[in-house]
Amino acid sequence: MREPKLKEIFAEDFLIGAAVNPKTIISQGELLAYHFNSITAENEMKFESVHPLEETYTFELADQLVDFARKNDMFMRGHTLVWHNQTTDWLFEDKDGKTTDRETLLLRMKSHIDTVVGRYKNDIYAWDVVNEVIEDEGEELLRKSKWLDIVGPDFIAKAFQYAHEADPKALLFYNDYNESHPLKREKIYKLLKSLIEQEVPIHGVGLQAHWNLYDPSLDDIRSAIEKYASLGLKLQLTELDVSLFRFDDKRTDLIAPPEDLLEMQAERYEAMFKLLREYRNEITSATFWGAADDYTWLDNFPVQGRKNWPFLFDELQQPKAAFQRLAGQ
Ligand code: HAH
Numbered sequence: 001m002r003e004p005k006l007k008e009i010f011a012e013d014f015l016i017g018a019a020v021n022p023k024t025i026i027s028q029g030e031l032l033a034y035h036f037n038s039i040t041a042e043n044e045m046k047f048e049s050v051h052p053l054e055e056t057y058t059f060e061l062a063d064q065l066v067d068f069a070r071k072n073d074m075f076m077r078g079h080t081l082v083w084h085n086q087t088t089d090w091l092f093e094d095k096d097g098k099t100t101d102r103e104t105l106l107l108r109m110k111s112h113i114d115t116v117v118g119r120y121k122n123d124i125y126a127w128d129v130v131n132e133v134i135e136d137e138g139e140e141l142l143r144k145s146k147w148l149d150i151v152g153p154d155f156i157a158k159a160f161q162y163a164h165e166a167d168p169k170a171l172l173f174y175n176d177y178n179e180s181h182p183l184k185r186e187k188i189y190k191l192l193k194s195l196i197e198q199e200v201p202i203h204g205v206g207l208q209a210h211w212n213l214y215d216p217s218l219d220d221i222r223s224a225i226e227k228y229a230s231l232g233l234k235l236q237l238t239e240l241d242v243s244l245f246r247f248d249d250k251r252t253d254l255i256a257p258p259e260d261l262l263e264m265q266a267e268r269y270e271a272m273f274k275l276l277r278e279y280r281n282e283i284t285s286a287t288f289w290g291a292a293d294d295y296t297w298l299d300n301f302p303v304q305g306r307k308n309w310p311f312l313f314d315e316l317q318q319p320k321a322a323f324q325r326l327a328g329q
Pocket of ligand 1: 210
């Protein structure tokens, strides 16, 4: 008999999602449909993908993913509307290539959000409205970006307002990485709290959860969850993976995952999901940033030539030790 379905193992807890792209809905289609009840487009709904020129929207690839979700009765998250990466240059420039002004950029932002959120209002129940605007280190709260430079700090509130107007039913998220590290956690909390005090329509916080075998600690994950939940926001893990390596480990020689690391990964996944289950009333979804080890954005990131094996399914899309632990086997 085949292994139990992940989405059924966690049916009483939260949705189980995967990031997908037009290749993986084919190459991993069967695995995705069997185990997952939510998907997110890995790249296909980002600004540069759907809106390469001011007058041009390109929705073909995004639509393929939406169709896949519909056919397989899956929920779909939208990722992402306002970000400093994978965003086209024209957005920030006037016709002569000079920096545009605040008013024009806000109009462009509104028009983009109206079009993209409006198009998928029957299919996408939650959006990562704003991605990664908190500065990683030091005292500064907000990351330097063209959005911040041209509009000022209220570009964040505006994005949520526009998204809410475009689809009043959609759940709106702020999404970030290193979300469990104490310094960044405090800064993210400060931003969220100020948005709530300004009555900005925000419903949740996305914990990207790009974690590894060693970091962040379970205590830091717990503190982050409790801190964000204390604001009354829903929590979702939006981009979960468990790298076998510390962030900048230069181990590029491996062509298969060492058994001892797979065992550590299994223990780590077991402990993580035990903790996540304790917060099932606050956490409504856990999405992996992929599905099986045959494809992960972590191959070559951030270390060129380093293969990674971060998921519950191996390169042949078979359940790993980590999966068995979650299945209680
Ligand atoms: C994420 N950034 C993005 O949200 C997602 O859109 C992309 O496909 C992959 C990862 C994470 C990130 C990081 O972990 C470290 C440095 C910069 C960005």
